Amino acid sequence: MRQHRTIPRLRLLGSLLLVLAAGVAGTGAAPDGAAAAPAVRPLGDIVPAPTSVRPSGSPYTLTARTAIRVDADSRAARRVGAYLASVLRPATGYPLPVVDDDEARGGIRLRLDARGRELGDEGYRMESGRQGVTLTARTPAGLFHGVQTLRQQLPAAVEHDTPRPGPWTVAGGTITDTPRYGYRGAMLDVSRHFFTVGQVKRYIDQMALYKINTLHLHLSDDQGWRIAVDSWPRLATYGGSTQVGGGQGGFYTKAQYREIVAYAASRHLEVVPEIDMPGHTNAALASYAELNCDGVAPPLYTGTEVGFSSLCVNKDVTYDFVDDVIRELAALTPGRYLHIGGDEAHSTSHEDYVAFMDRVQPVVAKYGKTVIGWHQLAGARPAPGALVQYWGLDRTGDAEKAGVARAAQNGTGLILSPADRLYLDMKYTKDTPLGLSWAGYVEVRRAYDWDPGAYLPGVPASAVRGVEAPLWTETVSSSAHIERMAFPRLLGAAELGWSPAAAHDWEAYRQRLAGQGPRLEAMGVDFHRSPQVPWRTE
Numbered sequence: 281m282r283q284h285r286t287i288p289r290l291r292l293l294g295s296l297l298l299v300l301a302a303g304v305a306g307t308g309a310a311p312d313g314a315a316a317a318p319a320v321r322p323l324g325d326i327v328p329a330p331t332s333v334r335p336s337g338s339p340y341t342l343t344a345r346t347a348i349r350v351d352a353d354s355r356a357a358r359r360v361g362a363y364l365a366s367v368l369r370p371a372t373g374y375p376l377p378v379v380d381d382d383e384a385r386g387g388i389r390l391r392l393d394a395r396g397r398e399l400g401d402e403g404y405r406m407e408s409g410r411q412g413v414t415l416t417a418r419t420p421a422g423l424f425h426g427v428q429t430l431r432q433q434l435p436a437a438v439e440h441d442t443p444r445p446g447p448w449t450v451a452g453g454t455i456t457d458t459p460r461y462g463y464r465g466a467m468l469d470v471s472r473h474f475f476t477v478g479q480v481k482r483y484i485d486q487m488a489l490y491k492i493n494t495l496h497l498h499l500s501d502d503q504g505w506r507i508a509v510d511s512w513p514r515l516a517t518y519g520g521s522t523q524v525g526g527g528q529g530g531f532y533t534k535a536q537y538r539e540i541v542a543y544a545a546s547r548h549l550e551v552v553p554e555i556d557m558p559g560h561t562n563a564a565l566a567s568y569a570e571l572n573c574d575g576v577a578p579p580l581y582t583g584t585e586v587g588f589s590s591l592c593v594n595k596d597v598t599y600d601f602v603d604d605v606i607r608e609l610a611a612l613t614p615g616r617y618l619h620i621g622g623d624e625a626h627s628t629s630h631e632d633y634v635a636f637m638d639r640v641q642p643v644v645a646k647y648g649k650t651v652i653g654w655h656q657l658a659g660a661r662p663a664p665g666a667l668v669q670y671w672g673l674d675r676t677g678d679a680e681k682a683g684v685a686r687a688a689q690n691g692t693g694l695i696l697s698p699a700d701r702l703y704l705d706m707k708y709t710k711d712t713p714l715g716l717s718w719a720g721y722v723e724v725r726r727a728y729d730w731d732p733g734a735y736l737p738g739v740p741a742s743a744v745r746g747v748e749a750p751l752w753t754e755t756v757s758s759s760a761h762i763e764r765m766a767f768p769r770l771l772g773a774a775e776l777g778w779s780p781a782a783a784h785d786w787e788a789y790r791q792r793l794a795g796q797g798p799r800l801e802a803m804g805v806d807f808h809r810s811p812q813v814p815w816r817t818e
C-alpha cells in the first residue's frame with residue numbers, strides 16, 4: 281500500500297533533506313569526523329523505513345503543557361498512551377498526562393478507527409503539524425507501532441532516563457505505514473546461557489522500538505531446560521541447573537514465564553516458546569533416565585557440541601513426556617505457535633525422525649497451537665498450517681533448498697533466518713571478540729542486503745511469512761553481550777520484515793541506520809560501530 285510519494289522519490293528527497301539539514305543545522309563539526317545530525321530529523325528518517333512519507337507544513341514541538349489524548353472508550357488505546365508517556369517523560373521532564381480525547385486541537389492524539397482498512401492489523405498513520413501529532417490505527421498494535429515512529433522522529437536524547445534540554449520537535453507531514461510481513465521475530469537462546477526475566481524484558485523493549493512483533497524463546501537444549509513443567513519437575517530443577525561453561529544456569533517458574541509473556545504482550549510482541557526435539561535434548565535425558573533408550577541418564581552437559589542427543593523415538597514414555605510438556609506449555613502461552621525444534625537430529629535416523637514428527641505435530645494441534653519447526657521438518661511431513669524456519673546458508677546444498685521449496689509449494693509457510701545473514705551470534709569480522717563463525721562473518725551490510733521475498737529458489741513469495749533473527753548464546757552471557765551482537769544487525773532484520781521491498785536500498789538504509797547510533801547510545805546500548813555505517817552524533 282503506497283499512497284502519496286513513491287519510495288524512490290522519497291529516498292532522493294530524504295537524502296537531499298539530510299544533506300541540506302546537515303549543512304544548515306549549524307550544530308558544528310562533530311568530533312572524530314562523524315556527521316552531525318540535523319536539528320529536526322527529516323520525516324521518515326527512521327528504522328524500519330516507512331511505506332509512505334509525505335513531508336509538509338510545520339513541525340510540532342512538545343511543551344510542558346502537551347497532553348496525550350486517547351479515545352475515552354478504549355482501554356487499549358489508553359494503555360498505548362500510557363506507554364508513550366512513560367517513554368517520553370524521563371528525558372523531557374514534561375508531565376504528559378494521558379487524558380480523554382475531547383476533540384480539542386493540539387497535543388498528541390491516539391485514535392483507533394476501525395474503518396481504516398488500508399492500515400491493516402498493524403499499520404498506522406502519523407500526521408504532524410504545528411498544532412500537534414495524530415496517530416490513527418485500526419488496532420492497538422498499529423497505534424503502538426505508530427508510537428515507535430513518533431519516538432524515533434524525536435531527537436535521540438529522548439531516550440535518556442534523566443531530563444535533557446530539548447527542544448522536542450517532530451517534522452511536519454504524514455507517514456502512512458504498514459508492514460510487509462506479519463512475522464517479524466527475534467530469538468533468544470536462554471538455554472546455552474540463562475537470562476533473567478529482567479534481561480529478557482530489556483531485550484523486548486529494544487525489539488519493540490523497531491516494530492519487531494515476535495519473541496521466540498529457545499527454552500530447551502542440551503545444556504539446559506529453562507521452563508518449569510509440573511508433571512516432570514526435574515526438567516527444570518535438575519536439567520536447568522547448569523549452562524555452557526558450567527555456571528549455575530536457571531529456569532523460569534510458570535509465574536516468571538507468564539510475566540515475560542505479559543510484558544511482551546504489553547509491547548505487542550507474541551512469544552513463541554520452543555522445546556527442541558528430538559535432538560538437542562541432553563538436559564531432559566539427564567533429568568529422567570526413562571527417556572533414554574538404554575534407561576541410563578547421561579550426565580549434564582556444559583560444552584558446545586551439537587547433534588549427540590536424541591529422545592528415544594520408540595518408547596511410549598517419550599510421547600507421554602511430549603504430551604505433558606506441550607500441554608503445560610500451551611496452557612501458559614496465549615500465542616498461536618509452539619516451536620518444536622527438529623534441527624540437527626543427527627543421532628536420530630531419518631525414519632525415526634519422520635515417525636517422531638508424525639506423532640508430535642498432532643499433539644501441538646491437540647492443544648490448540650500451530651507448529652513451527654526448523655526447516656529440517658520440511659524433510660518429514662509438515663502438518664497442515666505448519667511453518668518451517670529456514671536457517672541454511674548460501675552454501676547449503678540445492679537438494680536441501682529444493683526440499684524446503686517443495687514444502688512451501690505445498691502450503692508450508694516459511695520464516696527466513698538464513699544463518700549467514702540473520703544469525704546474530706555470527707561474528708561481524710574476524711576481530712569480533714564474541715560469537716561464532718561457522719556460517720561466516722556477518723557484517724551489517726550482509727545482514728541487511730538481501731530480499732526475503734526472493735531468497736530461496738522455487739519458493740512462492742506468498743509462502744514467506746516473515747523473518748527472524750536468532751541469537752544463540754554459546755558465547756553470550758549478559759545483556760551487554762546480547763546488545764553487542766544484536767545491534768545494529770537486529771535493525772536490518774526489522775527493516776527486512778517491515779519495509780516494502782521497493783524501499784530496499786543499502787545506501788539509504790545505512791544513512792538512516794547512522795541516525796540510530798545516538799539513540800542506541802542514549803539507551804545505554806553498546807552496539808558494534810561498524811565501519812560500513814557513517815555513524816552520526818547528536
Ligand code: ACM
Binds near residue numbers: 623624671
Ligand atoms: C540451528 O541453528 N541449529 C537451528
